[in-house]
Amino acid sequence: MRARRGTAAQRRGMTAEDAACAALRAEGWDVLGRRLRTQAGEIDIVAERNGLLAFLEVKARPTLADAVQALSLRQRRRLLAAAELLLAEHPEWGREGVRFDVLVVDAAGAVRRIADAFRQESVEGSA
Numbered sequence: 001m002r003a004r005r006g007t008a009a010q011r012r013g014m015t016a017e018d019a020a021c022a023a024l025r026a027e028g029w030d031v032l033g034r035r036l037r038t039q040a041g042e043i044d045i046v047a048e049r050n051g052l053l054a055f056l057e058v059k060a061r062p063t064l065a066d067a068v069q070a071l072s073l074r075q076r077r078r079l080l081a082a083a084e085l086l087l088a089e090h091p092e093w094g095r096e097g098v099r100f101d102v103l104v105v106d107a108a109g110a111v112r113r114i115a116d117a118f119r120q121e122s123v124e125g126s127a
Contacts, residue, residue, distance in 0.1 A: 016060035016105035017044055023103070023111040029054070032093065040081035045103075046093075053094030055083045057117075060105045071102055076118050 021031050029047040036043045045056040057079060059070040079100060087093060102117040 012060050013058070015109075017058050019105050019109050019111050020045060020056065020058045020103040023113075024056075036082075036086060038082040038085040040085055041078040043079060043082050043086065046086065048093060051094070051096030053096075053098045054101045054115075055079060055086075055098070056101045056103050058103045058105065062107045070104075071117070076100075080120055 017034060021034065024031055024045070024047050027049070029049045032046045032048055033043075034045050036046055043055050044058045045054075047054050047056060057071060057075065061070055083098070083100070087098070099116045100118055102114040104112050104114065
């Protein structure tokens with residue numbers, strides 16, 4: 001039973017990431033990578049537009065409100081550490097800046113972006 005729930009969750013996550021990538025491309029973003037793994041963890045999507053690099057976390061939940069609240073402090077710290085490693089590997093990325101966005105996807109497939117959802121200073125200052 002547990003394995004089935006995990007597989008269903010993985011399918012929902014992939015579907016949400018597909019919808020997120022389609023939304024990004026429609027807005028003129030180049031998707032540089034999906035599910036990029038580092039020693040610090042995985043980043044769902046990395047995209048760039050006009051030199052601005054976005055590390056994107058995708059959250060799929062029944063409602064957009066549920067998805068917005070789904071990014072924990074621990075996850076934000078992991079994303080920061082993973083982004084640091086990826087930037088060290090790809091110094092050409094993000095010539096015009098870097099930000100962390102959250103893309104939330106509801107059960108109907110609606111995608112909403114929270115641009116610049118958090119910054120390093122806010123994560124480091126949190127207990």
